[in-house]
Amino acid sequence: MTLTSLLLAAGCAALLGWRLAHLRGALARYLPALLPLGLFAGLASLAPLIASGGTIDHAWSWAPSLGVQLALRLDGFSLLFSLLITGIGTLVVTYATAYFSDAAPSERARFIFLILAFMAAMLGTVLSDNLVAMFVFWEATSLLSFLLIGFEAHKADARKAALQSLLITGAGGLVLFGGILLIGMAAGTFSISALMDQPETLLASPWMKPAAILLMIGAFTKSAQFPFHFWLPQAMAAPTPASAYLHSATMVKLGVYLLARFEVVFRDIPWFGATLVIIGSATMLVAALGAIRASGYKAVLAQSTVASLGILVMLIGLDSPQSAVAVSGFIVAHAFYKAALFFCAGTAIHATHITELRRLGGLARLLPFTATAIVLASLSMAGLPPFVGFIAKEFLFEAQLESSWSLLPVGVAVLVNAIMVATAGVVSLRPFFLSKHKISHIAHGETPGLLAGPLTLGLLGVAAGIAPGFFSYYLITPAAGVLAGQPIDVSFSLWHGLTPMLALSGLVVTLGALLAWQWDPFHRALHRISLLNRLDANRSYQAVVDALLGLARWSTRQLQNGDMRRYTLLTCIALIITIAWSIARNGGITELALGGTILPLPAALLAFGVIGAVVAVRTRALVTGLIGVGVVGYGSALLFLLHGAPDLALTQFAVETLVLVVMMAVLRRLPATASATRDPGERRVDAVVAIAFGLLIFVTLASMLAEPFDTRLSDFFAATSYPDAHGQNVVNVIIVDYRALDTLGEIAVVAFATLGAWALLRRRRPRAAPSGLRHPADAGKRGTP
Incomplete structure (x- = not known):
């Protein structure tokens, strides 16, 4: 299987999955899960080659003049992400099929299509070896995550969260694109592998540091790093299958993926690693406190996810030789336990229709297998042996102790991991075992589809801890290399x-157990701190958005009042000021082309044009004005026709x-006659502006005609139109080929305007009243029932 065929298969899987999801059979509904499973199997078959130190490359020329290729590369790190994307994607599709079992087939099919399309975009991002191609897939993940978060569009909080995520990640994507362009300018290539193999090509450029800053900002927005951390908890308005996929194993780790890739390139910048350590540590602290303050079941898990992302960013910034191993191991461990926790939380919410963590309790006897799965996932999150989370935590502390940093990152990691231990205990024990609120009835029970994901991931967490050699050889070691x-x-x-790492692990578990025991007092205490409420990043974001909307409303009232x-008037005044300033800045006009012979026909056309303009301005009759x-x-x-431009004249x-x-x-x-809506003063202003605008345009054109005509462009178009574009009409060739994107934009504007007009006209059509109901206009009429 080539990488290109794998990516094409992923794209086709979304369409095929949408069709299969419409099937009504109990087992047939689960057929879409076979699509990502097949991709997982294909990638797994390549693992031995990658583990032995090999790579797989494939490239298609996309825009060779710009150095853009659809270049794909599979190495140890991209294989790790690809297997997680397709493997957990299989479990997510299985879970979603059962989760939406009561929904209409069209709704379930729409979700399956979006989740599989998102999987294809994720694969394209991590497999791309060209920065421009990677950016295209990167933005596709932002757009698809917007659709997934806002999947339940009838809910206001879902729409608001989806828009927020799109604004934050979309703005970050624009910043990232600026960094990509700077990297291409500085290094002369957009190839990621070439940059990693020869980072000195970029280090010698003055654009290196601005590019690093822009790349970090783009990654921070994607991976919800401080100060952009607030959007991810809000995105929990998405359905649980989307939360489990987007916000545990895939999308939010894309920023981590990008930073880890480019750490080799930017590691010689003194402040690059320090920035990652500081931002990662700040994110860890803010998210850990947010987890204690949160009340919603999924919100607590979301805050813990943000803290985990902060851990990964901090690890990338460390200069320890073990940081690469710690990053790779923690990515695997976190994907296993966090997706399982989201699955279990979703099952509990789906069964009870209760989202508040404190209102859930006693679910172990009603959902016994889900309780088993959440215990396995929570023990791995807490970092207890023999789970893979314990090994990942050991490498986390080892990387910190071996780095050149002081003990500050270690202290932050101990505190945050203790809170994560407490979080793992609270999200598992309270709703299923310890809470005072006992649930006696559930709306939905356990099904194989709901259990397959959490049980599989929970058991994988145990297997990776008991037999880590297999996972290390095929996943951790190649990625870390x-x-x-x-x-x-x-x-x-x-x-x-x-x-020392074992001692720190014991300290973390002890502190975490004590915090879990006293969770409620800490929860209430943090809510009483008014400073934390005032510094809430989500409130700051909303204040900025409200200010921008207020500015937009003010500008609309002033500039677009109908x-x-x-x-x-404003357009003409702006043009007058701009053109006059430009003329004055360039020393004024020195010569006007006012000579030449006045021909009768153009003079007659000019006279008719003046007469038509005067009639249009002076008449009160609308039809007469339109004729003018x-x-x-x-x-x-x-005039166009007389000067040899028949195409322009016909248009x-x-x-x-x-x-x-x-x-x-x-x-x-x-009415046939226009009403007098302008007073004499306004008409005088209109006349002054119109005359000034006309004279300025006339003077500008006359001065341009006085300059020597530069024939380079016209000679170029005349010489290349037929050989290159196979067109004998130079004007058409310029519009269709040389200005193709500009023409496409104009066509798009006209098309969208047409769609908008059509939608408005449709809204004006009266809808037929249902049988047996009266139209309001018929009220009071005789003979109406």
Whole structure:
């Protein structure tokens, strides 16, 4: 299987999954899960090659003149992400099929399509070896996550959260694109592998540091790092299958993926690693406190996810030789336990329709298998042996102790991990075992589809801890070697002896158990601290959005109040000021082309145009004014024809005719005479602006004609139109080929305007009243029932 065929198969899987999801059979509904499973199997078959140090590359030329290729590369790190994307994607599709079992087939099919399309975009991002191609897939994940978060569009909080995520990640994407362009300018290539193999090509450029800053900002927005951390907890308005996929194993780790990839390139910048450590540590602290303050079941898990992302960013910034191993191991451990926890939380919420954590309790006897799965996932999150979370935590502390940093990151990690231990206990014990609120009835019971995901991931967490050699050889070691920039020897095992890391793990578990015991007092105490409420990032975001909307409303009232005269007046004044300033800045006008012979026909057309303009301005009759405007337009078209531009003349004729016909049809519904809506003062202002604008345009054109004509562009178009574009009409070739994107934009504007007009016209059509109901207009009429 080639990488290109794998990516194409992922894209086709979304369409095929949408079709299969419409099937009604109990087992047939689960057929879409076979699609990501097949991709997982194909990737897994390549693991031995990657584990032996090999890579797989494939490239298609996309825009060779710009250095853009659809280049794909599979190495140890991209394989790790690809297996998580497709493997957990299989479990998510299975879970979603059962989760939406009561929904309409069309709704379930829509979700399956979006989740599989998102999987394809994720695969494209992590497999891309070209920065521009990667950015295209990167933005696709932002758009698809917007659709998934706002899947239940009838809910206001879902719409608000979806818009927030799109604004934050979309703005970050624009910043990232600026960094990508700077990298391409500085290094002369957009190839990620070339940059990693030869970082010195970028280090010598003055654009390196600005590029690093822009890349970090883009990654921070995607992975919800401080100060952009607030959007991810709000995104829990998404359905649980989307939360489990987007916010545990895939999308939110894309920023981590990008930073880890480019750490080799930017590690020689003194402040690059320090920035990652500081931002990661700040994110850990803020999210850990947010987890204690949160009340919703999924909100607590979301805050713990933000803290975990902060841990990963902090690890990337450390200069320890073990940081690459710690990053790779923690990615695997976190994906296993966090997706399982989201699955279990979703099952509990789905069964009880209760989202508040404190209102859930006694679910172990009603959902016994879910309780088993959440215990397994929570023990791994707490970092207890023999789970893979314990090994990942050992490497976390080892990377921190071996770095050149002081003990500050270690202290932050101990505190945050203790809170994570407490969080793991609270989200598992309270709703299923210890809470005083006992649930006696559930709306939905356990089904194989709901259990497959959490049980599989929970058991994988145990298996990876008991037999870590298999996971280390095929996943951890190859990925860590890519991040380190060289092959490394990884000792990924459960027991490393009596070490400082073991002591720190014991301290973390002890502190976490004490915090879980006193969770409610800490929860209430943090809510009483008014400073935390005032510094809430989500409130700051909302204040900024409200200010921008207020500014937009003010500018709309001033500039777009529905008065066409004001629109035209402001536009003309702006152009007058701009052109006059430009002329003055360049030393004024020194010569005007006013000579030459006045020919009779152009003079006659000019006279007719002046007459038409005067009639249009002076008349009160709407039809007469429209005819006057038409005379000006047709006169301009005839001038185009006289000067050898028949295509332009025909276009002008067609536009003028169409406008005349449409306006005549509209005027049939209006009074024949226009009302006096302008006072004399406004008319005098209009006259002054119109005369000034006309004179300025005339003087500008006359001065341009006085300059020597530069024939380079016209000679180029004349010489290349037929050989390159196979067109004998130079004007058409310029519009269709040389200005293709500009023409496409114009067509898009017209198309969207047409769709908008069509939608408005549809809203004006009266809807037929249902049988047996009266239309309001019929009220009071005789004979109506």
